[in-house]
């Protein structure tokens with residue numbers, strides 16, 4: 001079986017590559033990268049798959065790669081994924097996320113291919129969720145609160161539309177927050193863990209800078225998330241449908257901070273940094289994963305405190321005095 005992963009050099013893509021290479025040795029794995037992508041996340045497996053240069057915003061480039069690989073399954077993970085960046089450069093998020101995906105769909109369609117396609121949609125699409133609307137089901141209204149979230153609604157509905165119009169076998173996975181080792185240092189758990197480790201190593205004053213600690217998020221370990229993505233295309237899920245992938249529990253960002261500080265044991269002062277506050281922040285994301293669990297049998301295995309410990313270990317190994 002030929003499998004193509006977009007965004008393979010990224011956080012989730014690299015974990016999906018690990019998962020596939022370790023569990024499905026029969027797979028011929030292909031990834032795509034942009035010329036300027038950093039490869040540190042996949043350095044350890046670079047020799048075990050074919051990595052092809054491609055810019056998803058360039059239709060000709062996407063068509064050439066898909067024609068070359070002729071994949072049986074596509075995992076479309078590449079995206080501008082950091083919510084605050086989407087306020088600073090909204091067009092960039094919209095073009096990368098929406099047009100990049102259209103280019104994949106059009107290439108598949110025009111080449112007459114029939115792969116299963118997973119698209120990485122997001123719980124951010126639910127946006128303004130009121131307390132009486134949780135846990136969030138796939139039928140909840142979408143009220144996006146950032147350009148990023150709008151771009152994910154666009155991807156999500158394009159997935160539906162290309163299934164309805166052309167019969168493309170698209171599974172729309174709505175991933176809730178996921179984290180773990182290799183997470184970029186702008187995302188909350190990794191950001192806090194990295195600051196703590198820098199303080200532990202004496203690289204900075206014992207002050208941790210934070211944003212909105214009241215938000216609530218439903219976290220899943222990235223290693224559980226990529227197993228879910230694999231299962232999404234492995235039978236059970238229906239093309240055209242959307243599926244929540246989440247743990248079904250949520251934590252305030254304050255409690256995430258408290259857990260990390262307790263694991264470290266270092267005396268650290270907490271200070272809010274105005275620049276870390278967003279024009280609008282999604283107050284609560286707490287998902288219901290029943291539909292996906294019933295379709296695939298998936299359930300998360302790694303408890304959140306283990307994930308946080310592993311992120312601290314990751315930064316301790318990377319930051320040397």
Ligand code: GDD
Nearest residue numbers: 081083122123124176177186187188210211212215253276
């Ligand atoms: N990044 C960051 N840094 N977030 C902070 C901080 C901080 O210092 N302090 C508080 N937060 C709060 C944010 O305001 C937000 O409410 C929450 O922590 C999580 O922020 P992020 O880790 O940046 O993730 P996100 O929830 O905005 O988006 C992530 O999850 C989505 C799925 O729900 C990303 O991974 C998206 O790509 C993904 O789609």
